[in-house]
Amino acid sequence: MWRDADTAIGGNRDNFPSTQLSLIEAAAGEPLALERVAALYWKPVYKFIRYKFVKSNEEAKDLTQGFFASALERDFFQRFDPSKAGFRTYIRLAVERFAATRHQADTRQKRGGGVDPVALDETLDEMAGSAESPEEIFFQEWRRQLFALALDELRAECAASGRHTEWAVFEAYDLADEDRPAYSELARLHGIRESAVTNYLAWARRRLRALVTERLRGVTSGPGELREELRRLWS
Amino acid sequence: MELSDHIVRHLREVVDLPDLSGTRYELREVLGRGGLGVVYAAWDAHLERRVALKVMDAEWAGEARLIARLEHPGIVPVYEAGTLPDGRAFYAMKLVDGTRADRFLAADPPLGERLRVLERIGEALAYAHSCGVLHRDLKPQNIMVGRFGEVYVMDWAVDGVAGTPAFRAPESAVDERSDVYAFGALLAFLLPQGAPTALRAIAAKAMNTRPEERYPGVPAVLREVERFQDGLAVEAYVENPWQRVRRFSRRNEVLLWLLAAYAAIKFLLFFARAI
Numbered sequence: 020m021w022r023d024a025d026t027a028i029g030g031n032r033d034n035f036p037s038t039q040l041s042l043i044e045a046a047a048g049e050p051l052a053l054e055r056v057a058a059l060y061w062k063p064v065y066k067f068i069r070y071k072f073v074k075s076n077e078e079a080k081d082l083t084q085g086f087f088a089s090a091l092e093r094d095f096f097q098r099f100d101p102s103k104a105g106f107r108t109y110i111r112l113a114v115e116r117f118a119a120t121r122h123q124a125d126t127r128q129k130r131g132g133g134v135d136p137v138a139l140d141e142t143l144d145e146m147a148g149s150a151e152s153p154e155e156i157f158f159q160e161w162r163r164q165l166f167a168l169a170l171d172e173l174r175a176e177c178a179a180s181g182r183h184t185e186w187a188v189f190e191a192y193d194l195a196d197e198d199r200p201a202y203s204e205l206a207r208l209h210g211i212r213e214s215a216v217t218n219y220l221a222w223a224r225r226r227l228r229a230l231v232t233e234r235l236r237g238v239t240s241g242p243g244e245l246r247e248e249l250r251r252l253w254s
Numbered sequence: 255m256e257l258s259d260h261i262v263r264h265l266r267e268v269v270d271l272p273d274l275s276g277t278r279y280e281l282r283e284v285l286g287r288g289g290l291g292v293v294y295a296a297w298d299a300h301l302e303r304r305v306a307l308k309v310m311d312a313e314w315a316g317e318a319r320l321i322a323r324l325e326h327p328g329i330v331p332v333y334e335a336g337t338l339p340d341g342r343a344f345y346a347m348k349l350v351d352g353t354r355a356d357r358f359l360a361a362d363p364p365l366g367e368r369l370r371v372l373e374r375i376g377e378a379l380a381y382a383h384s385c386g387v388l389h390r391d392l393k394p395q396n397i398m399v400g401r402f403g404e405v406y407v408m409d410w411a412v413d414g415v416a417g418t419p420a421f422r423a424p425e426s427a428v429d430e431r432s433d434v435y436a437f438g439a440l441l442a443f444l445l446p447q448g449a450p451t452a453l454r455a456i457a458a459k460a461m462n463t464r465p466e467e468r469y470p471g472v473p474a475v476l477r478e479v480e481r482f483q484d485g486l487a488v489e490a491y492v493e494n495p496w497q498r499v500r501r502f503s504r505r506n507e508v509l510l511w512l513l514a515a516y517a518a519i520k521f522l523l524f525f526a527r528a529i
Contacts, residue, residue: 077345166265167257193265196258219277224269225340231269232311246290246311253270254287 044171051254053096057087058168064114071115071153086117101240105247111157114155162252169230170194173223176230184209188216189223267472272309273340279307286395288377290314290409295349298333305333308350315343321410324385328378330398330406355397368444369479369496372398374405376479379437380472382410383430390428392436393421394443424463430472431465437472441479453483455491 064086069079090096090113099109151159179185188205200208202216213218232249239245272294274281282304291310298305310318315337322332322345335345355371375397380391389396389410395418396409423435438460445453456478462468469475478488485505486529487493488514503510 105508159259162266163257166262170257192259193268196260221273221275221340224271228269228340237475250287253266253292253371 023068023153034251053091055094055234059161059164059234061239062164064110067111067114067153067157068078068118070156074119080119082121085121089117099240101244105244106238106240107158107161109247111154130226158251165231165234165252166227169227169234172230172234173227176226177223183224184211185223187218188219192220193215193223268372272338272342275339277338279305279346281307293409296346297327298346304349305346306330306345307344307346309338309342309344312337314345314348317344317347318352320387321345324382324387324410326378326381327406328407329373329382329410330408350398350400352400352404352406353399355399355440355444356394357510358399359394362446363448365446368446369483370403371399371405372441372444372479373476374442375407376472376476377388378405379433380460380476383472387434388428388430389433390438391418391421392433393418394440397440423465425465429465431468434460434468434472434475435462435465435471437475438468441475450482451492452488452493453479456482456488459490469485472525 060208061083065079065083068074068082068086069076072082074082095113099106103109104112138198173189174186177183188209191203191205191208192199202213205216206213209216231252235248235252236245239248271281278298278300279296280299285293285295285306287293291314292323294307294309296305296307296356297303308318316334317493322335323333324347325331326490330347333348337344338344346401358371359368362475375392379392382389387410389407392407396407398406398408400406404512421436421439423432427434438457441460442454442457445457458473459478460468460475469478478490481488485501487498487501
């Protein structure tokens with residue numbers, strides 16, 4: 020579920036642990052914490068590079084890979100100062116610097132060739148109709164990925180605890196990409212009362228909110244930044 | 255499968271909604287989002303009236319009760335505080351029918367009215383400080399001016415809230431003087447173009463970057479504003495002799511006119527006798 024061929028290079032999310040680790044642990048080089056950060060930020064970074072620097076799918080993947088490898092090598096997490104900016108902004112600015120340097124080097128190598136015309140066509144096609152800036156796309160992808168990761172956890176949790184009907188009701192209603200089924204229809208389909216549909220949805224939403232909050236807690240520097248990210252996420 | 259924009263939008267709409275099942279409240283609409291939580295308009299089914307419901311993370315349950323204890327005409331009365339079925343803390347309060355201070359200024363009210371609003375805010379703030387509660391996020395958006403002139407200080411924050419940059423004191427250790435800073439910033443915000451220098455000086459002193467150079471508390475700022483309104487010199491601004499004379503003449507305008515009239519009559523009588 021929620022596989023994206025473009026960014027599958029980020030790793031199999033099912034392998035990521037459910038225990039939350041903080042940025043402090045990431046700074047200390049704790050691999051699980053670093054994986055958490057990469058799981059959440061891989062796709063936003065990839066999209067940001069693609070749109071900001073007009074890169075092809077492969078080029079953007081390489082740059083994203085390069086960014087995370089370089090971040091690990093160059094004490095990226097240790098240099099994060101929460102008094103200057105939130106972690107999300109810190110990553111975006113770092114990606115921008117990293118990709119800009121590589122982009123300039125590539126441009127020099129191509130001796131004035133500048134942007135790859137194939138990449139430009141591909142990316143421009145994707146960008147057609149999108150009025151958002153690369154920065155806004157970065158935020159939107161970050162938010163989408165945050166939900167996707169929390170949903171993976173919720174699905175795994177439901178499977179492990181035998182809450183199959185709860186998940187099925189939630190998936191059918193809240194994850195419907197088109198028309199949502201009526202509560203009565205869901206009740207009939209699963210042989211439960213309509214009030215149970217309401218309760219199952221309330222439970223799943225509550226759990227999802229808690230999982231999203233926990234995810235965010237692991238990639239923010241403290242309560243202040245967490246609150247600010249939550250406010251931005253829900254507003 | 256990718257999460258479409260449509261699904262993300264829906265999740266954002268439904269996942270953060272408070273679970274009010276089993277409570278007396280029915281959710282209506284979102285009124286605003288602050289640093290601490292979200293304020294909703296809700297319907298109190300027991301008393302059949304609209305209320306404002308502030309919903310916060312569970313960790314703020316104690317703070318919600320603390321805010322609920324504040325009783326002052328300038329602080330929105332809290333009807334009930336507790337925990338929702340989803341574990342989040344909430345408090346229900348009066349739904350104020352009025353205008354936010356920033357919008358209130360759009361009507362360009364006279365200086366006297368602006369200072370009256372400031373005084374009401376200061377009184378509420380001073381009361382809260384006397385109860386050991388800081389506001390921490392005082393700004394025009396958190397002030398409500400009611401239809402009948404009542405003024406409410408809203409959205410009392412709690413420990414750990416950073417405040418809003420233009421109204422936030424620079425120091426990291428927050429105390430009453432940090433609220434004094436925000437109060438000074440609010441005074442500066444409320445003043446119209448071309449406001450008297452003495453009032454601007456009061457705001458500047460309250461907003462001194464060094465806390466020890468500010469007024470010791472909100473009542474001291476209020477006293478200064480009162481002195482200005484009474485035509486007296488204020489501590490924050492050293493006048494030159496000409497300004498002193500002008501202020502004296504403004505304050506004693508009637509007396510000076512009487513003296514002038516007396517002198518004029520004496521003068522006329524003197525000449526009348528001489529003739």
